[in-house]
Amino acid sequence: MxxxxxxxxxxxxxxxxxxxxxxxxxxxxxxxxxxxxxxxxxxxxxxxxxxxxxxxxxxxxxxxxxxxxxxxxxxxxxxxxxxxxxxxxxxxxxxxxxxxxxxxxxxxxxxxxxxxxxxxxxxxxxxxxxxDVYRSAYLGTQHLIAGMAGTKKRILHVTGFLVDPNTQLRINAVNQAAKEGGATVAETIADIDAPGPAEEKINAYLAAHANDIDGIISTAWVPSVVSANALRRIGTKRIKMVAIDHDKAVLQGVKDGYLLGTMLQxxxxxxxxxxxxxxxxxxxxxxxxxxxxxxxxxxxxxxxxxTVFAGPEQVDNxxxxxxxxxxxxxxxxxxxxxxxxx
Amino acid sequence: MHPPSLQIMDISMPSDGPAAASLDASDTTLTPSPRVRRVRFYLTNEFGLVLLIIIFGAAFTFAVPRFLSHFNLFILGRTAAENIVIGFAMMVVVVTGGLDLSVGAIGVCAAMGGGWLMQVAGLPWPLAVIGGLLLGAALGFVNGWAVVRSGLHSFIITLASMSIFFGVMIFITRAQAFRSIPLSFASFAHIRYFGFISPLLLLAVVIMLALVYLYRLTALGREMLAAGARASAAELSGVRVKRVIILCHMLAGLLAGVAGLMLVARNDAAIPSMAGQLGQDWLLPAFLGPVLGGTLLSGGFVSPLGTLLGSFLLTLLTNGLLLLQIGQFWVEAVLGLLLLVAVLLDQARRSFIARRRMI
Missing domain, CATH: 3.40.50.2300 (Response regulator)
Structure with a gap:
């Protein structure tokens, strides 16, 4: 633990x-x-x-x-x-x-x-x-869109198991917030709330399409960790990201400026x-x-x-x-x- | 090498496999003595399984105070019924010396087909069930046809068809479950006779009796066994082996469909993930039941009663390990070990019988 x-x-x-x-x-x-x-x-x-x-x-x-x-x-x-x-x-x-x-x-x-x-x-x-996963994903996407000001606002959404009753709600919420905020969801990668598929699919996507997105919203634990690590590895802060939950890699990513923040549950x-x-x-x-x-x-x-958003100022407390x-x-x-x- | 006619004749004997089946029942000079018969009975898989069920049942009753509660007996019977039918689905292909890795995928496809007919097409549930079963049999036909046309081992064909069937099903349904299942159908999985007997368990017993009838009393059943024991010999004696293999795969698809629809009733929904990714969750129970029950992986011998008892033992152990709270992450490991031990013990038993010239 x-x-x-x-x-x-x-x-x-x-x-x-x-x-x-x-x-x-x-x-x-x-x-x-x-x-x-x-x-x-x-x-x-x-x-x-x-x-x-x-x-x-x-x-x-x-x-x-x-x-x-x-x-x-x-x-x-x-x-x-x-x-x-x-x-x-x-x-x-x-x-x-x-x-x-x-x-x-x-x-x-x-x-x-x-x-x-x-x-x-x-x-x-x-x-x-x-x-309230809809609200959490919706607010998280709003924070992301605010952080992507001045860009084309193209979003990659990484999320959890399709059998999880919450996943579809999260997808709907991100799409709605993007629509309202003038952003586009370039891709939704679902069913990756496990280390193997998350590593494979997120890294493959970023390798091929990193230049085609301006932000990442993650609405599941493992994709948050994998995406945070990937951004750190790439070394870019151009792609903005809002994660979910409180894994150590996510919190450190927020502190170091690789992530805008995380939606805590x-x-x-x-x-x-x-x-x-x-x-x-x-x-x-x-x-x-x-x-x-x-x-x-x-x-x-x-x-x-x-649910609450934790940015660099809030992440310690x-x-x-x-x-x-x-x-x-x-x-x-x-x-x-x-x-x-x- | 035994004459094919004897293979076919002896498969109806309550024997220990094809070796025993090689005897001509009319050969009185080789009729075993009462003592040998008794020892042979004690060495049968069925006797061993009954003994193990009694031993483990008594141990769990002693270790878990509520093991014999009506609730647990009902759950045990219902889960066993599903495992038994899954075991039968594999058994009817193993009898030809083949394998069907796609039983789980076919079961889920049949279940989803039945669910679609109930929810979307609005058919009465008996017709939807028939439709689901026909879909299962049709997918089994595809397997059987591909096996006989390609000449490849069914392991390869069904490994491929497992992914194809499951993938197509996911594509068509978009991984969405069918959740408007009529209560009158779903209630089959929830009714309790005398407080603890599931109708699904009774259905499994009826299927076992039907399979016993098929293999012991029908020409088709004997042809299936003959084709599994030695296909070339069966061919020479007039058995249309390719047709028989296709029929075995169709029967496997039908039985997988029964198991899938049982799960639909159990969950009140047809869910794509109900047998795991690609239906792989069914593979261990599918193999364990027949192997524990004495069905030869090389084909030619079958024991529906043994498969029923083997699947029941498997369910009993799973249930007991969970109740003892030592099983959650160990159940799969223990069941895998059980499969290995069962195969080795069966081999040792056959060697013992052969050495003592009890055949």
Missing amino acids: SRLTKLLGCVGALLFSGLAVAYADPSTKIALVPGGPHPYFASWAQAGADAKKDFNLGAADYKVPEQWQLADQNNLLESLVTQGYNGFLLFPGDPVGSVSTVQELTDSGAPVIALAGCLKDPSTASFCFGT NPYGQGYIGSYAIDKLRNGCKVNASAPWTKNALTARFIDSG YLQSMQAITKTIFASFAKTYLICSK
């Missing part, structure tokens, strides 16, 4: 330890299950560990499917039910394909929250809690607050149907876990920015989104 993640975890734990111990239930066993191995989700492990301690839960364990395959995730989820887990924070392997599995989980009495990615309505998940806050919400739902609280839910392309019950967002969401979460009888 990265030092950043640990630091974030420790600070988060200190921040929230005094806020919520009420209604803690040691019989609550929560599994935080991503779609597959990916650095974005690493913070969930620390978030679960902190939530277990702070809310006196029986368990809040990070369980990773072996591969990014729906079948692997389904098998893992089914085995976790048998192991006695009774609450799930789940990044859906497929927005529709996971609905039937979630139905089986909730039928077994375990509440489910879709975390970091949503299920397509209707589903038995309580709600979806994650980054809040995976720690997702895991921490999500665990808290699952415990509440297991102990008599209901979802507040009239809460101020946000709608997106998949669901009508979405909560934004926060971005943790505080995300913690502030997490603290704000947490402070009013139960009151806003849940109805609790006690």
Whole structure:
């Protein structure tokens, strides 16, 4: 686990330890299950560990499917039910394909929250809690376009797995922001949120077309890292770039001026607050149907876990920015989104 | 070398492979004694698999308190059903001495075809299912035709067709899933008889019985076995080997289609990635079931019951390892090891039988 993640975890734990111990239930066993191995989700492990301690839960364990395959995730989820887990924070392997599995989980009495990615309505998940990826990609592209002033504003968009429910939203957002900002998306390279394909496709594109673009927007973790490294290797600051997430290579690239900035997400806050919400739902609280839910392309019950742009000036203290967002969401979460009888 | 007629005659015997099948059942001078028969029974794959299933089942029951819960038994049965049918799809080609690396790609194509017929064409689901199965059989025909026309090993042909079928499917569907699957169809994967029996498992058993009937009681089944045991000899005895090989590949495509549609019901959606990239996620279960069950990779001998038991054992181990929480990154490694051990043990068993002159 990265030092950043640990630091974030420790600070988060200190921040929230005094806020919520009420209604803690040691019989609550929560599994935080991503779609597959990916650095974005690493913070969930620390978030679960902190939530277990702070809310006196029986368990809040990070369980990773072996591969990014729906079948692997389904098998893992089914085995976790048998192991006695009774609450799930789940990044859906497929927005529709996971609905039937979630139905089986909730039928077994375990509440489910879709975390970091949503299920397509209707589903038995309580709600979806994650980054408003459309907004994040849209704002990131706006920052990029602002940084490309005086150029032809030709953009390369590098993004994640096509099976990821968020990818199409990100593509739409970048296209929309480009259209509004007078820029053109010269190319969208998708399905490259893994080191092998990302290295191959991004480097090949830059080798052949570096002169045909003025900026890069990355809306997935691995393409951000690969693109940041490629720009550093080429040694050019002509091509502007806005990345996503907080990998060390990205943060250093921002500091050194190879990147304009990065759009930060809040995976720690997702895991921490999500665990808290699952415990509440297991102990008599209901979802507040009239809460101020946000709608997106998949669901009508979405909560934004926060996103913020970090440029060279903000990159050193971005943790505080995300913690502030997490603290704000947490402070009013139960009151806003849940109805609790006690 | 055995006369081809004997090969065909003996394939219906409950034997240990082509070596055993070389005996003429009417040859009373070589009829094994009751003791030898008993030992041979204990050395069959099926007996060994039942024993392993009992041992591992008992171990997991002891180690995981909720292993025998209705939920887990249902999940176990449903997943086993999918693996069993995937294993059958490979088995019916292996019986000819061939391989079908494209079972996953065909299964996904059939599933996507069925999904398209349900969602876009708006056909009632029984017709859509038939359409999906026909697509699977048609793709199997392409494989079989290419194998007999080119004379190349099916390994090469199906390695190529795996990419072609999957690539064309992705191009046509634009990698978009079909998600409006009728509830009446999807419910097959979610119904629980007596709280823990999946209808899909019953379907797998029915398919096994049909395959037993095919190989034991029909001329076509015997021709398939004869063509796999020694194609040239079968040809001499009047078997149209090329036609038989094409039919085997069509049957494999049909069964892969059944497995694909089972997954559609399981997921309530036809998803291009449901068998992994190029359908490769099916390859290990496709090989493990038949090999554990005693089907010879060189062809000529088949055991549908063994494949069913082998696939069930595979599913049991996967389930148990996951429940023991030691499996998440090790399950694939353990299953690969199991495949290797199964092949070596089978070889040792055959050597033992041959050395003791039990055939």
